Amino acid sequence: MKLVVDGFGKSVAKRDNQIVIKENGKEVDYFRAEDVSQILLTGKGSITFDALTLLANHDIDCVSINWKGYVDYRLTPPEKKNVIVKKEQFFALADKRSGQIAKAFINAKIENQKAVLGTLAKSRSNDEFLTAQRDKLNYYLDKLDGLKKDTSDNLRSKILGFEGQASVEYWIGFHHVLDEKWGFNLRSGRGATDPVNSLLNYGYAVLQSEMWKSIYLAGLDPYCGFLHSDRYGRASLVFDLIEEFRQQIVDKTVLAIVNKNQVDVDDFEFDEGQIRIQDKARKLLIAKIMDKLNSKINFNDKKMSYEDIILYQGRLLGKYLTGEEKNYVGFSRRW
Numbered sequence: 001m002k003l004v005v006d007g008f009g010k011s012v013a014k015r016d017n018q019i020v021i022k023e024n025g026k027e028v029d030y031f032r033a034e035d036v037s038q039i040l041l042t043g044k045g046s047i048t049f050d051a052l053t054l055l056a057n058h059d060i061d062c063v064s065i066n067w068k069g070y071v072d073y074r075l076t077p078p079e080k081k082n083v084i085v086k087k088e089q090f091f092a093l094a095d096k097r098s099g100q101i102a103k104a105f106i107n108a109k110i111e112n113q114k115a116v117l118g119t120l121a122k123s124r125s126n127d128e129f130l131t132a133q134r135d136k137l138n139y140y141l142d143k144l145d146g147l148k149k150d151t152s153d154n155l156r157s158k159i160l161g162f163e164g165q166a167s168v169e170y171w172i173g174f175h176h177v178l179d180e181k182w183g184f185n186l187r188s189g190r191g192a193t194d195p196v197n198s199l200l201n202y203g204y205a206v207l208q209s210e211m212w213k214s215i216y217l218a219g220l221d222p223y224c225g226f227l228h229s230d231r232y233g234r235a236s237l238v239f240d241l242i243e244e245f246r247q248q249i250v251d252k253t254v255l256a257i258v259n260k261n262q263v264d265v266d267d268f269e270f271d272e273g274q275i276r277i278q279d280k281a282r283k284l285l286i287a288k289i290m291d292k293l294n295s296k297i298n299f300n301d302k303k304m305s306y307e308d309i310i311l312y313q314g315r316l317l318g319k320y321l322t323g324e325e326k327n328y329v330g331f332s333r334r335w
Helices: 049-057 083-092 096-123 128-145 152-176 195-217 236-244 246-259 279-294 306-321
Strands: 002-005 008-015 018-023 026-032 038-041 044-047 061-065 071-075 268-271 274-277 296-299 302-305
Touching (some): 008 049, 018 049, 061 195, 071 195, 083 096, 083 306, 096 236, 096 246, 128 152, 195 246, 246 279, 302 306
Antiparallel strands (some): 008 018, 061 071, 296 302
């Protein structure tokens, strides 16, 4: 279970083996530590030293997300002690495994982009424009497949080039199903100036916390990526792994919220030159993403939640690096 601590004046404390939530000093709820996998902080408050110890003992991390959709900080238990996985992660950068992994991330991303456009087309009486946009993505999948085996350093520019071109076509299709009132033209990352992009940014930040958890439990180094190059302070592997899950978890959720009129333009305001999501829309978005993460789909011949699939992909990556698995296949689904 993920615990969302939202609002102001909240505090996280400990009582025996329980996580206690207080508001302005008064207890409002409590949970058994063994039932909590992560705490998401989206407001202002405090946490006691005793609570931190309890969280560490149960491998529960705390992630804080600000109103701009950026992860401010992450409080995590001590690092996993499987140095073999990390060593192979670093060694892989110098061999062809790194290129295969980088390709797998983007192959999965484009397959999921196709799935979203295909679903949208089908729900709109097989919309020909959306179908055409979906089919354009096959070209970039073929280009990816045709890349020779090499290190990620030697393939990165081509892989990201194909990813960028495929994403342009995807976002054109995404724009096609949105009302003009939302002011969405194309995808913009940091510094969103329209409501839809602000929802996407915030949703990706929530999803990012899931990637941290998966990478931590797999014993991997979050700062050593294969697709995204090394940069001081950037958790490159977090941004690698998230590529497989953006469309199915966040993009679909945002489209549903917007197109079902569950939020309105008035639920957003400008702040410091950027769009600020007001409380109603923000809480709704978080709740819907949590519902999505807990929802189960058929995966590897069994019913699994998205949350468990994300954990599975982290472990799969670690096993591939250490030779326990012969290949790494990114997560994607048709519908």
